[in-house]
Amino acid sequence: MSDLDLTTYAENTWCKGCGNFGILAAINQALKSLIGEGLPPENVVVASGIGCHAKIADYIDLNTFYSIHGRVPPTLTGIKLANRNLKVVGFAGDGDAYGEGLSHLIMSAKRNVDVTMIIHDNSVYGLTTGQFTPTSPAGFPGRSTPRGSIEEPLNPLEIMLASGATFVARGYTTKLEHLVDLMKRAINHKGFAFIDVLQPCFTFFNTYKYYNDHVYELEDHDASDLEAARAKAREWQRGEADKIPVGLFYQVEEPTFDEKILRDGMVLAGKHEVPDIKRILKSMS
Amino acid sequence: MKDHSILIGGQAGDGIRQAGGLIARLLAKLGYHVYFWDDYPSLIRGGHNFSVIRAADRRVEAYRDGVDILVCLNEDTVVKHKGRLREGGLLIYDSGVFEAEGCGVDLGGIVKECGGKPVMRNIAALGAVARTLGVEWSVLEDVVKAGAPKAMELNLKIAKTAYDAACEAEFHIGRAEREALPLLQGNEAIALGAARAGLNLYVAYPMTPSSSILHFLARHEEELGLVSYHPENEIAAVITAVGGAYAGARTMVGSSGGGFALMTEGLSLCAQSESPVVFVLSQRPGPSTGVPTYTAQGDLFFALHAGHGEFPRLVVAPGDPDQAFRLTGFAMNTAWKYQIPALVLVDKNLSESTYCFESREDEVTREEGLLFDGKGDYKRYRKTPDGVSPLAFPGRGGVVVKGTSYEHDEYGITTEEPRAIEAMQEKRLAKGPGLAKEVDGMDAVAVFGDEKAEVALLTWGSTKGACMEVGEEMGLRVIQPLVLEPLPVKALKKAFEGVTKTIGVENNATGLLSKLISYHGIAVNEKVLRYDGRPFTVDGLGKRLREVAK
Numbered sequence: 001m002s003d004l005d006l007t008t009y010a011e012n013t014w015c016k017g018c019g020n021f022g023i024l025a026a027i028n029q030a031l032k033s034l035i036g037e038g039l040p041p042e043n044v045v046v047a048s049g050i051g052c053h054a055k056i057a058d059y060i061d062l063n064t065f066y067s068i069h070g071r072v073p074p075t076l077t078g079i080k081l082a083n084r085n086l087k088v089v090g091f092a093g094d095g096d097a098y099g100e101g102l103s104h105l106i107m108s109a110k111r112n113v114d115v116t117m118i119i120h121d122n123s124v125y126g127l128t129t130g131q132f133t134p135t136s137p138a139g140f141p142g143r144s145t146p147r148g149s150i151e152e153p154l155n156p157l158e159i160m161l162a163s164g165a166t167f168v169a170r171g172y173t174t175k176l177e178h179l180v181d182l183m184k185r186a187i188n189h190k191g192f193a194f195i196d197v198l199q200p201c202f203t204f205f206n207t208y209k210y211y212n213d214h215v216y217e218l219e220d221h222d223a224s225d226l227e228a229a230r231a232k233a234r235e236w237q238r239g240e241a242d243k244i245p246v247g248l249f250y251q252v253e254e255p256t257f258d259e260k261i262l263r264d265g266m267v268l269a270g271k272h273e274v275p276d277i278k279r280i281l282k283s284m285s
Numbered sequence: 286m287k288d289h290s291i292l293i294g295g296q297a298g299d300g301i302r303q304a305g306g307l308i309a310r311l312l313a314k315l316g317y318h319v320y321f322w323d324d325y326p327s328l329i330r331g332g333h334n335f336s337v338i339r340a341a342d343r344r345v346e347a348y349r350d351g352v353d354i355l356v357c358l359n360e361d362t363v364v365k366h367k368g369r370l371r372e373g374g375l376l377i378y379d380s381g382v383f384e385a386e387g388c389g390v391d392l393g394g395i396v397k398e399c400g401g402k403p404v405m406r407n408i409a410a411l412g413a414v415a416r417t418l419g420v421e422w423s424v425l426e427d428v429v430k431a432g433a434p435k436a437m438e439l440n441l442k443i444a445k446t447a448y449d450a451a452c453e454a455e456f457h458i459g460r461a462e463r464e465a466l467p468l469l470q471g472n473e474a475i476a477l478g479a480a481r482a483g484l485n486l487y488v489a490y491p492m493t494p495s496s497s498i499l500h501f502l503a504r505h506e507e508e509l510g511l512v513s514y515h516p517e518n519e520i521a522a523v524i525t526a527v528g529g530a531y532a533g534a535r536t537m538v539g540s541s542g543g544g545f546a547l548m549t550e551g552l553s554l555c556a557q558s559e560s561p562v563v564f565v566l567s568q569r570p571g572p573s574t575g576v577p578t579y580t581a582q583g584d585l586f587f588a589l590h591a592g593h594g595e596f597p598r599l600v601v602a603p604g605d606p607d608q609a610f611r612l613t614g615f616a617m618n619t620a621w622k623y624q625i626p627a628l629v630l631v632d633k634n635l636s637e638s639t640y641c642f643e644s645r646e647d648e649v650t651r652e653e654g655l656l657f658d659g660k661g662d663y664k665r666y667r668k669t670p671d672g673v674s675p676l677a678f679p680g681r682g683g684v685v686v687k688g689t690s691y692e693h694d695e696y697g698i699t700t701e702e703p704r705a706i707e708a709m710q711e712k713r714l715a716k717g718p719g720l721a722k723e724v725d726g727m728d729a730v731a732v733f734g735d736e737k738a739e740v741a742l743l744t745w746g747s748t749k750g751a752c753m754e755v756g757e758e759m760g761l762r763v764i765q766p767l768v769l770e771p772l773p774v775k776a777l778k779k780a781f782e783g784v785t786k787t788i789g790v791e792n793n794a795t796g797l798l799s800k801l802i803s804y805h806g807i808a809v810n811e812k813v814l815r816y817d818g819r820p821f822t823v824d825g826l827g828k829r830l831r832e833v834a835k
Contacts, residue, residue, distance in 0.1 A: 010698045045532070045679045050690070057689065058698050063679040065531050066689035066699070067524070068554055074521040078528020078536070081486055081512065083680050086532065104524075107517040261512055268485035268512060269533030269678055272653075275509045277477050277646045283431070284467040284642075285313065 002035040010058040015126075019199030022173030023120055024056055027089070029176075030183035031062070034087075045088050047075045049096040052127050052201075053120035056091050070101025073108040076115040077257075082269040084114075084258050087187055094121040098134035098154055109165035109192045111257035116186045116193040119156065124205035136205075137238045157233035160194045161226065161250060167193035168229065168250040172215050173200070174208070175246065182248065191256050198246070211244065218247030226250060287317070287342040287461060290349055292366055293410060294335035295358030297328055300407035303433070304356075305336025306468075307411050309639050311420060311428045312340035313468050316461035320345045320750070321468075321639035322820065327493070327577040333361055342461040346605055346640060346750025350824040353456065354417060356410050357385065358392070375455050377413050379406060388417065388452040395446045401439055408433060408440045412447030419454030469642040471635035471747070472497040474606035475539075475565055478613030480509040483651035484563075485534040487513045488522040493577050494633035495539040495567040519544040523551030523562070530560040531688045533678030535617060535651075539565035542584050543573065549591045552626050556596035556713070558688045559666065559674070561620035561627070561654070563613070568632040568746075570818045579818030580633035582746050585797040588630045589770050595710070597717045599627040599724075600770035604749035607644045608731075609635065612767060614649030619723060621654035623673060623716045630769065632792060634820040635747035657684065664695040668708065672715030721771040729773035730780045733763040740834065741784040743809060744791065745769070745798050751821035752790050755830060758823075766798075774805050786810050788833055792820060 006028045014020045027046075035041050044062045048054035050069035057064040063086075067075040072090040079088050097105050097119050105117065124142065125131045132142035132149040135156065139148040160168045167189040171179040179197065186193035198215065200207040214236075222228050229250035236244045259265070291308055295301050302323050309321040317340035325334040337348045351371040357363045357378040363385050370376060380389030392409040396402070408429070415425040425444060433440045469477075476498050479487070489499040502513040516522050519540050526536035538548060545566045555562045566588055570581040588600050601616050603609035613629050620627035657663055657675040663684040667674040674695075677684045687697025692709055694700050700709075733749070734742070734756030741762040744752040749765040756763035764780045766773060781787070789799035789809040794816040799809035811833045815821055 008698060040682065042682045042684065043680055047528070055699070057687070061685060063686045064688070064697070065528065065558070066687075066691050066693075066697075067528075068550060068690045071520065071524040071551075071554075074516065074524035075528040077516075077521075078486075078488075078525035078530075078534075079532040079679070081514065081525065082529040082532035082534035083678070086679055103517050104521055107521070261514060263507065263512075266512075268529070269680070271485055271510065271534075272483060272651060273510055274483065274651050275480050275511075277481060277509070280477070280505060280508065281467045281642070281646065284469060284473075285310075285465050 002032045004032060004035055004041060006031065006061050008059055008061045012059060013055065014052060015203045017202035018052070019122060019173040019201065020052060020056070020120060022176060022179065023118065023197055023199060024059055026176055026179040026183055027118070028060065029180045030187065033180070033184060034187060039087060043086050045079050045086050047072050047079065047088070047090045049092040049101070051093040051096050051125070053091050053093040053096070069096050070099070071104065072096065073101065073104035073117065077108060077113050080113060080115055080258050081262065083267055084262055084265065085267065088115040089187060090115060090117045092117065092119055094119060094123060094135045095125050095133040098156055106159065106163045109160055109163035109194065112164060112166055112191045112254050114191055114256040114258050118183065119196045120199045121156065121196050122199045122201040122205060123207070124201050126201045126204055130204035153238055155233060156196045157249060158230065161230055161233060165194045166191035166252050166254050169195045169248045170198065170246045171195055172198045172211055172246050174212070178217060178246065185248065189251065191254055214242060214244040215246055216243055218245045218249070221247065223248045223251045289340050289458060290352040291338045291354040291356065291414065292335055292352040292369065293356035294333065294362030294366060296330070297325060297332045297334050298330045298404065299334065299358050300404045301334040301336055304407035304411055305338055306639065307428055307432045308338045308414055309468055310432050311415060311425060312338065313641060314424060314428060314465045315420070315458065316463050316465060317341060318344045318641050319468060319639065320348060322348050322634070323637055325578055333365060335362065335366065345754065347754055347821060347823050350822050354414060356414060358406055358410060375417060377410070377417065377451070390447055390451050392447060395450060396443055399439065399443045399446055401443050405440065405443050408443045409447035412444035413451035416448045416451040417455050419457040422448060466641040466643060468639050469606040470497060470637055470639050471606050471609045471631055472637065473501050474609040474642060475613045475629060475631070476501045478610040478649050479537050479563060479617055480511060481646060481649040481651070482614040482617035483535045484511050484537055484617065486511065486526070486529050486536045488516060488525045488536065489539045490515060490519045490522050490544060492541045492544040494569055494636040495541050495565060497637065498539045498565060519547040520551065523548040524554070526562045527551055527554055527558065527560045530562050531558065535621065537563040537565065537617070539567065541567050541569050542571050542575070542587065545591065552592035553594055554690050555626040556592060556594060556598070557690050559624040559713070560688065561624050563616050563620055563627050563629060565629045565631065567636040568630070570816070576818045578633070580792060580820050581816065581818065582632050582748065582792040582797070583794070585630070585769065585801065588628050596713055597623065597625050597720055598770055599625060599720065599768070600630055601628070601767060602630045602745050602769050603767065604635065604746050604765055606640050606642050608767060610644050611648055615727065618652040619720070622652065623720050624654070624676070625716060625720070630746070632746050638747070665697045666693060666695045666709065666712070668695060668712050670715070671719045672712050717771070724768045724771050724773050725775060729766065729768040730776040731765045731767055732780050733765070735760045735762055737783065738762040739783060739785040741781065741787045743787050743789045743798060743802060748790055748792050748821060751823055751826045754823050755827045758827065759830060769801070772801065772805065777802070777807065781807055788813055788830065790821070790826065792816065
């Protein structure tokens with residue numbers, strides 16, 4: 001474990017009791033552990049979207065890009081394409097990743113871009129003060145749905161499994177060590193790694209009790225078995241009696257987008273050669 | 286003066302564009318200046334496509350209404366274009382398909398006899414045209430070898446058979462003086478200009494008329510040492526480009542109006558995060574889907590004002606491939622020098638028309654931006670007198686690079702403090718004077734025609750092609766700003782010295798450049814506008830200018 005201090009001078013403005021503190025603590029521990037194992041800190045880039053989660057970029061004293069709502073996956077792709085030596089970790093909320101930017105998330109999984117996406121999934125928009133999100137349960141009485149949400153929630157894990165993500169996991173903010181371990185494995189995974197983190201919003205949708213009562217850690221699960229992963233992903237349909245498995249659902253190694261598109265392992269950042277275009281011009285005459 | 290026009294028409298799927306390109310190549314090989322307009326509706330099969338190729342012994346960048354040779358692969362082409370045939374002109378048609386007056390060649394029969402596919406009638410047509418022009422077979426042979434390398438033997442056989450079957454030379458086109466120049470579409474010149482200025486990554490979602498930048502760069506990415514990438518949509522394209530720029534890669538995106546509309550949130554992100562990205566906006570008629578495969582200049586104000594918030598930007602507006610090459614290089618280098626978004630505003634006519642290219646490759650080269658010298662703490666948004674903060678990229682030891690969409694302090698940490706907000710807004714705007722100086726230091730306004738004339742045409746983009754020619758014919762001054770933001774007001778006022786009457790000529794319905802110029806105290810007295818999706822022809826523009834000049 002590196003003793004590098006990753007905190008910045010930014011004042012933390014998350015609400016007392018917010019699940020985001022667990023995610024921040026977990027990523028700091030995971031990164032410090034990986035840095036201790038030899039990952040150069042300058043090779044880490046963290047990106048976030050917009051919402052409460054996104055402030056994490058201000059709270060980690062490493063390279064960060066505080067992007068815009070929904071657009072974390074293409075931000076990560078751009079960074080990775082510029083410099084494939086970087087370890088690129090994205091954070092997004094459930095409204096950000098599953099609402100505004102779902103197409104990007106799906107397509108990044110489909111391409112198997114070698115980046116990590118960690119979702120702060122609290123099933124509510126916090127910073128815009130309490131509307132329903134794509135993972136809010138039906139009937140959720142948000143400020144835009146005062147009579148209760150009339151939509152059924154998405155199941156993000158099923159979407160990611162169907163999209164070709166090569167690492168699919170779920171964590172829970174109160175299970176810190178478990179989450180640290182998932183994050184480390186995700187960052188070390190070669191390919192698109194996805195973790196949906198159950199992250200209660202203390203102010204607008206306090207789900208601590210529900211999760212504490214229902215969450216259990218996956219055991220005796222074969223993470224190389226896609227069908228088993230799908231079955232486990234379907235286990236929790238947000239019903240009162242459902243059990244909520246957390247852990248690594250699925251992992252497989254496949255060639256990554258960046259290694260395929262970046263011929264001969266080229267690094268674009270800092271590539272300064274000016275091409276000779278005489279042959280091309282000659283071929284056009 | 287030598288001045289020849291050839292029109293070849295047929296259905297989509299008849300290979301009209303390829304035939305047009307080969308005819309253009311043939312004429313360029315003979316030392317002519319060439320301009321080639323490709324006219325096609327938005328469909329894959331059927332409809333009516335045609336190419337007009339014009340060749341002259343001086344620079345031409347527009348077509349004339351009349352043609353000398355009309356090549357008809359179907360009867361529809363005869364009906365639609367027969368009226369354009371000049372006196373003494375020749376109609377070549379596929380006599381295996383229909384009857385007409387002129388030189389009938391059984392193009393389809395020849396292709397069949399040689400064992401070719403139906404689309405190869407276009408190669409047979411090329412052979413017939415070459416014979417009619419009195420071009421030696423060996424010249425045509427070289428053009429087919431270079432321009433149609435797939436199934437070359439078969440193509441040569443078809444071309445030769447049609448060449449032998451066609452009417453004896455009706456025109457002896459001979460040779461023009463100059464040596465053969467490369468033929469480039471505007472989009473290809475944009476791609477090459479960007480590549481020479483260090484482009485590392487081009488990201489684009491297909492949209493006519495910008496798509497051929499993506500196609501060209503995808504085809505040549507290894508030779509050019511860069512990567513092209515086609516993501517899920519234009520939003521992903523621009524954000525990927527921003528992420529890439531943050532991490533140190535030179536990136537560019539391209540689209541047309543609708544796709545560029547989706548990129549505007551990314552444009553603002555470039556501005557706030559100070560990420561240099563080049564945007565190519567190739568215009569077609571709007572609003573909305575508009576007319577996808579035709580030309581317009583209706584997005585000038587959109588380019589100037591796209592994106593929320595106030596920030597400096599560069600907008601260049603080339604009018605031919607040589608300008609496109611240089612100005613795209615300038616846009617890339619300037620984007621990196623000032624860490625701003627830079628727009629290359631073009632139109633379908635420039636993007637997809639083919640012109641002779643006269644630039645040398647070393648007219649564009651990569652110029653470095655301001656890099657962090659390693660002294661002291663690194664602050665991504667360090668305040669400096671000219672607003673430009675030294676750049677460093679992730680992966681550099683001892684440096685933390687915090688890029689952000691949020692208002693921030695010098696280090697890149699979010700702030701909502703009034704003084705800090707004000708200071709950062711001022712820091713970004715402080716780049717404005719330097720940028721304006723940069724534009725003042727280049728030839729940002731081109732003047733053609735009679736430079737002393739009191740009547741001036743004000744134009745921009747590819748419309749300058751027709752204006753240049755008509756201006757010369759009619760003894761008018763032609764003024765074309767190459768940069769639209771920051772507008773080179775000083776250079777414009779100088780270009781207008783002694784002008785008593787100004788006529789704005791634009792491919793739009795309201796005269797956008799005329800409006801923009803008037804904000805700076807330059808009056809435009811008359812407007813000649815065309816907004817039917819077609820570029821001005823030399824004859825059409827001349828006629829309308831004579832009416833206005835009365």
